[in-house]
Structures are given as C-alpha cells and as structure tokens.
Amino acid sequence: MPHGTDAPTPRRTSAEEVPLRLSGVSYTVAGRLLLDEAELSARRGTSTVVTGSSGSGKSTLLACVMGLAAPDSGSIRVAGREITRMRRREMAAVRSRDIGMVFQDGELLPELTPVDNVALAGLLAGLGAEEAVQRARALLADLDVTTAAESTGELSGGEHQRTAVARALITEPSLLLADEPTGALDPDNRDKVADLLFALPAQRGCALVVVTHDRDLSERSDHLFHLRGGRLSEVGR
Numbered sequence: 001m002p003h004g005t006d007a008p009t010p011r012r013t014s015a016e017e018v019p020l021r022l023s024g025v026s027y028t029v030a031g032r033l034l035l036d037e038a039e040l041s042a043r044r045g046t047s048t049v050v051t052g053s054s055g056s057g058k059s060t061l062l063a064c065v066m067g068l069a070a071p072d073s074g075s076i077r078v079a080g081r082e083i084t085r086m087r088r089r090e091m092a093a094v095r096s097r098d099i100g101m102v103f104q105d106g107e108l109l110p111e112l113t114p115v116d117n118v119a120l121a122g123l124l125a126g127l128g129a130e131e132a133v134q135r136a137r138a139l140l141a142d143l144d145v146t147t148a149a150e151s152t153g154e155l156s157g158g159e160h161q162r163t164a165v166a167r168a169l170i171t172e173p174s175l176l177l178a179d180e181p182t183g184a185l186d187p188d189n190r191d192k193v194a195d196l197l198f199a200l201p202a203q204r205g206c207a208l209v210v211v212t213h214d215r216d217l218s219e220r221s222d223h224l225f226h227l228r229g230g231r232l233s234e235v236g237r
C-alpha cells in the first residue's frame, strides 16, 4: 500500500491477537504499591504462572485483568482491546466472552446441575439456550464429569473443579485465568486438574494465566513470573 494513504489498517484476525498484554501497570491499595509498572504478555497456546507470597497481590493482578479493579496507570489489553478505560457494560461483555475464570473453590451454584452451572455462563454471554446446553454437555463429557448428577453439590472435589473449568471454557475464551485452581484439592485430584488445565492452551489455543502458591503448577508452565514488593519479574529457567 502506498505510504500516506488514509486507508484503514485491516482488523487483525482474532488468531493474531494477543489474549493478554499488560504494560506499565501500577496499582496501589491502602497506600501500598501492589503492582509497580507490571509488564506481562500471554500468547495463545502458552501457559503462564505467577507466584508470590500471600498478600503480594496475585489476586489483585487478576482483578485488574478482569476489570474489577482499576489500575492507577498503565495499559491492559484483553483480546486486543484496552480495558482500563472501558465502560462497565462493555467490560462485562469482554469478561463473559473473552475471559474464562476458574476460582479456588469453583464458585458454582450447588443446587443446580453441573450442566446448568456450565450452560448458565453461556446464556449470560449471549448463547441461545439450546446451544448453551449442548456445549455444556460436550465440555463436561470431554472433562470426564457426569452429566447425570442432579446437583453440583454432590460432585467430588475433582469433578467440582473440572465443572468450574468447563464453565470457564463455554464461551471459548482466548484468555483463561485461574486463581489457586488446585488449592482446595487432595494430591491426586490436584494432579488431574493440573494435567487438564495445562493441556488446554495446546488443545484449545487459549492463553492460560494461573496465580498460585503450588510449586507443581509453576513447574508445568511455559513462563513463570514472581511478584514481590510490587515488582513482577519473569523467572528464567
């Protein structure tokens, strides 16, 4: 294209977009600098783990990425879009379409079936009811969770957390976040859920970002960062 024309830059395809890019992100709470010009990029097909002592700000980092906490300065791009100045409604749409989140205790509704728990996330993101239920059933079958259970409360710890992973995947997000996803599990289930999570970037082309104390998860990741005194540094291995 000749230099200096006004032709719009072509929109990059979603496969080229970097699911997460933090640049110069600072965040202070109660007078304490939790993030000091943090830099982190997570590409599709890769896994990243952030470790740090209790209270170092790992969950706060994820809260910033989800648009639930507003940094003092810096840029956060999710699926190619700047989120730091996004309106609440637009951010909610990004959160439900582009980001999947797995919490330590799953945060599922115990009285609903596993299928309904997973399908509900799809419905909230705008999928039709039939498609949401079909996707929920397929994901649960893939992740080896029974679709016959009448309530999620009756699942084992491992099944419960695999259901939480299925719920996070229903919108096929480019960015999958997890906060201590194995923290509430026994060693056997911890291994199974870790195997499952760290296989997802290659299987589904998403970027996985996990914050954890679990050393085993750190060792599985493609990229390892440590957060201390507000400084987020990549650990060479």
Ligand SMILES: Nc1ncnc2c1ncn2[C@@H]1O[C@H](COP(=O)(O)OP(=O)(O)OP(=O)(O)O)[C@@H](O)[C@H]1O
Binding pocket: 029, 030, 034, 052, 053, 054, 055, 056, 057, 058, 059, 060, 061
């Ligand atoms: N809204 C808030 N008001 C005051 N302090 C806060 C607020 N949010 C977070 N903090 C403090 O910021 C620090 C970081 O919290 P955060 O939960 O991000 O740490 P963490 O590294 O995830 O810890 P853990 O590993 O124990 O989960 C903590 O000392 C917490 O008490």
